[in-house]
Amino acid sequence: MSYDPDQLSIPPDGRPLEAAPRWRRDFPIDIPRDEYVARRDFAKFMVLTSFAFAVGQVWIVAENFFRRRAGAPPIRAIARVTDIPVGGSRIFTYPGDEDHAVLIRLAEDRFVAYDQQCTHLLCPVIAQPEAGRLHCPCHNGNFDLETGRVLSGPPERPLPRVTLEVRGGVIYATGVEVRPS
């Protein structure tokens, strides 16, 4: 290939296209040459993208399989009732050691707990029981204290709720309830 009709610009050294350095072919100045997609490049793109999609499907199946095998999260004691005053909150980890959650005492016998990661971009939310909300300072997102649903801001899904059980003055976390929007 010595003559290319899409090659209009003349390089300063005047060398033909096949003698030009590789970068000149990769980054041509001429728009027709820049926008030209060779059949081989197109085929390569289609094959590799289809392959990536297929691998993605396998990945989803595998992840579902392993999640099911992991079973339900354990029941774990997270606090004593006497540790938290009414209107107070406390951070704990559940189900894993890295999964931070927040426990709030709404009334004498009412407790709620939510995952602490904001459903927008995973910033930690701050419980503000006096304002009746959980506040995410990153992008000014607000969640309802009672239900975990979005009050305002960019998040679209409610906070995952940690189900609780109080037995003999000890609060146990029994599971995580992920809810769609």
Place this chain on the structure above:
Amino acid sequence: MPAAEPQEFFIDPNRCIGCNACVQACAECDTHRGYSMIQLDYIDRAESTQTVPVVCMHCDSPTCAEVCPADAIKRTGDGVVQSARKPRCIACNNCVLACPFGVPKMNTGMNLMMKCDLCYDRTSVGKKPMCASVCPSQALFFGTRSEIERLRPRSRAVNTFRFGAQTITTRVNMMIPIDAPVDHIDVTAAMYEATVGRSDAGEDSLLAGIFVEEEA
């Protein structure tokens, strides 16, 4: 039916009267709305009223695009070098410094290089560029080669320029007297020439000592 003769741009600085109509008209073009991409240069303002309009010459080897590290400056299939692409331009000023004609200008407010693009919205559909459509003395002429030969029998068009060792052929033509014995315009030669009409001709204090090795 024979193919229509292509329309070309001809600049005749001899005819320029410095009226600035092109500068005003350029800003009204929709291709670069609100920004005038043509410059009206004074050759030697202290001594002469001579002006010359400077538009992009649309080189066959565009130095601005060659030096662009972001691959932002592109040339269309019909040989028009476009302004930098907004998503790519990094406002590095390489093109501004490299262009031998001094055409690209950095719009620091927009962090974007903008330059004359031959009113691409207009010329690509057969209209004249804004500057050529308003020029009262037709120093900026847009038309076919046979037209200009008929209208300007005492001039001829040159589109070869030389900068030191580099020769550039451009899409835009410069009109010179028909009997001028040159086949190209040596742009950098002007740097070594004494300024026309100056009493202290022969010694330019700004250039003294800079080009010693050239003269040796």
